[in-house]
Each structure stands twice: as C-alpha cells, then as structure tokens.
Amino acid sequence: xxxxxMPDERGHFGPYGGVFVAETLIEALEELRVMYxxxxxxxxxxxxxxxxLKHFVGRPSPIYxxxxxxxxxxxxxxxxxxxxxxxxxxxxxxxxxxxxxxxKRMGKPRVIAETGAGQHGVATATIxxxxxxxxxxxxxxxxxxxxxxxxxxMKLLGATVVPVESGSKTLKDALNEAMRDWVTNVxxxxxxxxxxxxxxxxxxxxxxxxxxxxxxAKQQMQEMIGRQPDAVIAxxxxxxxxxxxxxxxxxxESVKLIGVxxxxxxxxxxxxxxxxxxxxxxxVLHGNRTYLMQDKNGQIVETHSVxxxxxxxxxxxxxxxxxxxxxxxxxxVTDDEAMNAxxxxxxxxxxxxxxxxxxxxxxxxxLAATMSPEKVLLVNLSxxxxxxxxxxxxxxxxxx
Amino acid sequence: xSRIQSTFAALAQQKKKALIPYITAxxxxxxxxVNLMHALVDSGANxxxxxxxxxxxxxxGPVIQRASExxxxxxxxxxxxxxxxRTFREKDTMTPVILMGYANPxxxxxxxxxxxxxxTAGVDGxxxxxxxxxxxxxxxxxxxxxxxxxxxxxxxxxxxSRIDTIVQQASGFVYYVxxxxxxxxxxxxxxxxxxxxxGIRGKTSLPIGVGFGxxxxxxxxxxxxxxxxIVVGSRMVQEIENSSEQxxxxxxxxxxxxxxxxxxxx
Numbered sequence: 206x207x208x209x210x211m212p213d214e215r216g217h218f219g220p221y222g223g224v225f226v227a228e229t230l231i232e233a234l235e236e237l238r239v240m241y242x243x244x245x246x247x248x249x250x251x252x253x254x255x256x257x258l259k260h261f262v263g264r265p266s267p268i269y270x271x272x273x274x275x276x277x278x279x280x281x282x283x284x285x286x287x288x289x290x291x292x293x294x295x296x297x298x299x300x301x302x303x304x305x306x307x308x309k310r311m312g313k314p315r316v317i318a319e320t321g322a323g324q325h326g327v328a329t330a331t332i333x334x335x336x337x338x339x340x341x342x343x344x345x346x347x348x349x350x351x352x353x354x355x356x357x358x359m360k361l362l363g364a365t366v367v368p369v370e371s372g373s374k375t376l377k378d379a380l381n382e383a384m385r386d387w388v389t390n391v392x393x394x395x396x397x398x399x400x401x402x403x404x405x406x407x408x409x410x411x412x413x414x415x416x417x418x419x420x421x422a423k424q425q426m427q428e429m430i431g432r433q434p435d436a437v438i439a440x441x442x443x444x445x446x447x448x449x450x451x452x453x454x455x456x457x458e459s460v461k462l463i464g465v466x467x468x469x470x471x472x473x474x475x476x477x478x479x480x481x482x483x484x485x486x487x488x489v490l491h492g493n494r495t496y497l498m499q500d501k502n503g504q505i506v507e508t509h510s511v512x513x514x515x516x517x518x519x520x521x522x523x524x525x526x527x528x529x530x531x532x533x534x535x536x537x538v539t540d541d542e543a544m545n546a547x548x549x550x551x552x553x554x555x556x557x558x559x560x561x562x563x564x565x566x567x568x569x570x571x572l573a574a575t576m577s578p579e580k581v582l583l584v585n586l587s588x589x590x591x592x593x594x595x596x597x598x599x600x601x602x603x604x605x
Numbered sequence: 606x607s608r609i610q611s612t613f614a615a616l617a618q619q620k621k622k623a624l625i626p627y628i629t630a631x632x633x634x635x636x637x638x639v640n641l642m643h644a645l646v647d648s649g650a651n652x653x654x655x656x657x658x659x660x661x662x663x664x665x666g667p668v669i670q671r672a673s674e675x676x677x678x679x680x681x682x683x684x685x686x687x688x689x690x691r692t693f694r695e696k697d698t699m700t701p702v703i704l705m706g707y708a709n710p711x712x713x714x715x716x717x718x719x720x721x722x723x724x725t726a727g728v729d730g731x732x733x734x735x736x737x738x739x740x741x742x743x744x745x746x747x748x749x750x751x752x753x754x755x756x757x758x759x760x761x762x763x764x765x766s767r768i769d770t771i772v773q774q775a776s777g778f779v780y781y782v783x784x785x786x787x788x789x790x791x792x793x794x795x796x797x798x799x800x801x802x803x804g805i806r807g808k809t810s811l812p813i814g815v816g817f818g819x820x821x822x823x824x825x826x827x828x829x830x831x832x833x834x835i836v837v838g839s840r841m842v843q844e845i846e847n848s849s850e851q852x853x854x855x856x857x858x859x860x861x862x863x864x865x866x867x868x869x870x871x
Contacts, residue, residue, distance in 0.1 A: 224740065225708060225737070227664040227760075228757070228759060228763060228771075231737055231767070233762070371674075372674070381662075381663045388786060388787060389785060391785060502680075502710060503683065504682075504710070
C-alpha cells in the first residue's frame with residue numbers, strides 16, 4: 206500500500222521544495238506542470254518511455270553480487286544496481302529520455318540543459334539527437350576545461366556547448382545560465398534539468414523518471430535472494446540517482462535508506478559538498494527551498510568534491526524532507542575514502558566506477574564491515590568511471 | 606500614506622512620471638553607494654531601486670550579475686545595504702528607497718528581523734525577485750504590518766487570473782517586466798507593452814512601473830507615455846562599469862538628467 210505521498214500540489218515536501226522563481230518563469234512552469242500531470246499516467250506516453258528505456262538505454266540494468274568485494278571485507282554481502290551499464294554510462298539518461306519525450310509532446314523543438322561533469326549534458330545531447338531536437342548545453346568554463354572529453358562527446362552528438370563565465374564557473378552557474386536562456390526562449394524551449402532540484406515540478410518529475418531504478422531493483426532482489434536488502438545506499442549531489450532507487454522503497458520500512466554526500470577534504474574543513482550531513486542552514490536557490498551551503502550573509506559558498514557530479518551547494522528538497530522525517534539517513538565520505546573505494550572496486554570486481562558512485566561504495570564498505578554475512582546491502586552504482594580516469598591519474602601523479 | 610504612495614500622488618498632480626534608477630549596493634565600491642544615491646536624486650530620480658548583491662542572480666543579465674560580483678568582492682551583505690539606506694536617510698527623508706534582491710539573503714537574516722531593520726533604516730518597498738506571491742504570504746504580512754510596500758513583478762506571460770492574485774498582495778506599485786528575458790535584454794516592444802498595461806490597469810488602480818528593457822532615453826520617453834514609473838537598471842549599471850572613480854558621480858548624474866528630460870518631454 207502506498208502511504209508516502211509527496212509532494213503537495215505546489216511541489217512542497219514539508220517545508221522544502223516549492224516554486225521560487227521570478228514571475229517571468231511562472232507561466233512556463235505552470236505549462237510544464239499541467240503537461241506532466243496529463244502524461245505521467247498516460248499509457249501511451251509510458252509505453253513510449255518504457256520502449257526507449259528498453260531498446261535505447263538497455264534496461265533493465267542488472268543487479269550484480271560483488272562476491273570478491275564482500276568476501277574481502279568479510280561482513281554484509283554487497284549487491285550493485287548496475288546503472289553504469291546504461292547507454293551513455295550513467296543513470297542520467299533515464300531522466301533525459303523521459304523529459305525529451307515530454308518536450309516532443311509539448312511541441313518544443315529546442316532543449317537546453319545544465320551540466321557539471323558533463324554526464325547529464327551528454328545524456329541530453331544523446332536523446333536530442335535521437336529525437337531530432339536542437340540541443341544547447343550550459344557548462345561552467347572551469348568544468349569545460351576539466352571535462353574536455355565530455356565536451357567533445359556533446360559536440361559529436363550535435364549539441365552546442367556554451368561555457369559559462371559567471372560566478373564560480375561551475376555547475377550552479379551553468380544552472381543559472383540555463384534558467385536565463387529558458388526565460389528568454391520560453392516559447393520554443395524545454396529545459397531538461399538533470400537532478401531532483403529546481404522549481405516544482407522538476408524534483409517530482411525527475412524522481413518519477415528515475416524511479417525505474419528502484420522499481421526494477423525491488424523485483425530483482427526478490428528474484429535473486431528472495432527478499433529485500435537491509436539497506437539501500439546511493440551517493441547524493443543533487444540526489445537524482447538516490448531518489449530514483451529510494452523512492453520505491455520509502456514505504457518498505459524494514460529497508461534502511463542511506464544517502465552518501467561528498468565530504469571533500471572533510472566536513473570540518475568547510476571544503477565539502479555535504480549540506481545535509483553538515484546541517485547547513487535552510488535557504489532558497491534554483492527555485493526550491495532546501496539545505497544550502499551559504500555564508501552568514503546568505504551568499505552561496507563554493508563547494509569542493511573530487512567528484513564534479515557531487516560538487517553542488519544544495520540538495521534536492523525531497524532528500525531534505527527524508528532527512529527531517531528520519532526516513533533516510535545521510536552521511537558523507539571524503540575524497541580520499543572515495544578514491545580508495547574506486548581503486549578497490551577496480552581491482553576486486555573489474556568494474557571502474559564513477560567517482561560519484563565511489564562515495565556510495567566507500568560507505569557501503571565501511572558499513573558492511575560492521576555487519577554479518579546474512580545482511581545485504583544494495584548500492585546504486587550510478588555510473589561508470591571512464592570519464593574520471595584523467596582525474597584519478599592526476600591525483601595519482603600520473604600524466605596520461 | 607507610504608512614501609511611495611505620496612510620491613506617486615505628488616507626481617500625478619504635476620502630471621509627471623516617476624524615474625526609478627537601479628544601482629546595486631556596493632557597486633563599484635561600498636564607499637560610493639550613498640553618494641551615488643544622492644546624485645541620482647539631485648539629477649532627477651524620484652525613487653531609488655537599490656539592489657542587494659547576491660551570488661546567484663538568476664533573473665539578471667550579465668551587466669547586473671557583474672555588479673553583484675563587484676559588490677561581493679567587497680563582502681557587501683544585507684546588513685551593509687541597510688546601513689547604506691540609514692546613511693542616505695540622514696540627508697534625504699523624502700525619496701523612496703526600494704530594495705530589490707533575492708530570497709536567500711533575506712531568509713539568512715530572518716524575514717522578521719529583516720522587516721524590522723528595513724523599516725528602521727528607512728526602506729519603503731521590497732521586491733524579492735524569486736518570491737512569487739504563493740510562497741511569501743508570511744513575508745508580505747510582515748512587510749505590510751510595518752508599512753513597507755511589497756513590490757511584485759508582472760510579466761508578459763502572466764495570465765489574467767494571476768494578475769488579480771498578485772495585485773491583491775502588492776502595494777506601492779506593480780512592476781511590469783517589459784519583455785521575456787533577463788534584465789538588460791534587447792529593447793522592449795512598445796506596442797506590446799501598451800496593450801498589456803491596458804489589461805493591468807483594468808485590474809488595479811496601483812501605479813505601474815515598467816522595466817527590464819529600457820535601454821536609452823528614447824525608450825524611456827515612449828514608456829513614460831503609458832507607464833507611471835520608468836525603471837532603468839542595466840543601463841545605469843553599465844554606466845558605473847564604464848566610468849572611472851573620478852567620473853562616476855558626474856556620468857551617472859548626466860545619464861539621469863538625460864532620462865529625466867526625455868521622460869518630461871512628452
């Protein structure tokens with residue numbers, strides 16, 4: 206039975222979420238809200254979405270028992286939901302397929318997106334090419350430099366990549382710039398937000414599109430081990446892969462939900478990207494109210510994580526709510542712990558995980574060590590790490 | 606009657622329109638802001654819109670973004686902005702001051718604390734860009750109980766039923782965003798603005814200010830034919846950006862005088 210029912214009709218998850226945008230965007234969001242309400246339960250739309258997830262993305266993604274890793278740790282058994290095996294290499298594509306199909310139904314010939322590490326940008330450019338939509342991706346100029354292969358990937362797929370020079374020149378500034386584009390070109394443009402943040406209906410819509418991860422996992426775990434895991438673990442930047450796997454488990458109270466944020470150089474240094482774990486003050490940014498890393502004047506501060514995909518000062522409003530009602534627990538692991546998990550995963554399981562996902566793996570390894578082998582942990586392996594090999598090499602003092 | 610209301614009333618009697626220049630507090634340096642405000646008033650401004658610097662000004666174009674960055678380089682926070690208004694009030698008790706900014710700095714101060722401090726500093730109106738009326742009922746009540754005017758935006762895409770909701774909460778005046786876009790975008794389409802303003806006037810007796818696309822004196826003159834107030838933001842900030850410290854007050858005064866003359870020439 207479905208007990209949990211969030212958000213309310215204006216997008217509030219308790220005190221979080223909502224619609225905090227200038228009047229110039231209200232009508233566009235209202236149009237999107239109405240259209241999404243029309244299609245979210247429409248059998249034809251859902252069938253089209255399911256078709257593309259199966260034939261274009263390659264779903265369902267398997268669940269994999271990491272036997273060597275589990276035995277090496279000698280505690281709980283660790284299973285991975287293999288989102289890294291999706292087309293384009295991460296969970297991001299589930300959502301871009303859903304939103305691009307919606308754009309098409311709304312008659313919008315142009316899609317825009319923001320991207321940090323480039324995964325969401327690549328996933329958007331990919332589906333835009335598949336559907337014949339014009340695609341513009343905003344990316345902080347710092348990230349353009351750091352993520353050159355993904356920039357080229359987007360260009361190969363026919364997208365225009367616009368480097369953003371304002372502010373900290375990273376993900377949050379790319380998001381600002383995409384919003385500015387949208388407000389200017391609202392008549393013909395659909396804004397594909399990549400995470401469970403932004404104004405309503407984005408946090409709900411992105412969660413819904415990503416919840417295919419958890420829906421599959423529940424069925425697969427039942428088939429594989431005859432029961433559900435003791436805990437589900439996922440990394441949290443904005444929080445879309447975590448919401449995707451958590452959401453179908455929210456009413457399964459015996460399953461612990463654990464979100465792993467980026468502690469960067471350590472929470473105590475202030476150089477991190479873990480607003481939930483650090484109990485940052487609540488504030489308003491990018492259209493929603495949530496926990497937010499800011500200074501005493503309410504200015505958003507620069508964050509740090511080795512993983513560009515987690516390097517964001519806020520977090521999706523539903524995670525803020527799940528923290529407050531104690532349905533999910535949020536922890537953080539440092540750059541070093543994530544790097545260590547990355548290398549262990551490569552050598553023990555033959556899987557190169559994304560640095561984002563390596564945060565979830567790092568925490569799972571710590572937790573598993575405290576548990577008996579009868580216990581089961583399910584980790585969302587949200588993406589593959591091919592994109593990160595330059596970063597890893599650099600941190601290891603190796604020139605590629 | 607609030608200072609904003611009495612200013613509009615007095616201008617209406619003289620058959621004049623309000624000129625509202627915008628500057629960002631602390632741009633290019635906090636030491637200039639109060640002097641700039643006085644210079645704007647001396648050269649023809651009827652009210653001042655003072656921007657609260659913010660790290661992520663989503664509704665603003667590149668010109669005003671850079672103004673925020675210059676102010677933030679000097680760590681200008683909301684309490685500094687309020688101190689500037691307090692200092693301005695030592696010499697000017699007549700000219701309304703409207704704060705324009707984003708929700709987060711206000712929430713960081715605490716909305717009730719902000720309302721109290723804004724009142725004692727001598728602020729008259731508050732425009733919080735990313736607080737649509739549905740999300741700021743409590744804040745609006747706090748402002749109104751202190752006789753501060755909540756200013757709201759109306760946009761070219763705001764539907765008729767929504768205009769009703771907004772004008773019920775607004776006081777002082779309503780601010781019509783003249784184009785689809787961010788501040789400082791292309792020139793506005795005067796015919797379109799004229800038509801939209803007629804629609805708004807059918808729903809409220811509040812004065813209407815027009816801004817976001819007033820780039821030069823001629824546009825200001827055209828807007829003055831149909832609006833009660835003309836807000837000029839990016840053009841003012843551009844002048845600040847292009848002026849040396851020595852030229853700053855003179856250039857801003859000259860630009861304001863030019864806009865004043867154009868508006869009064871109708």
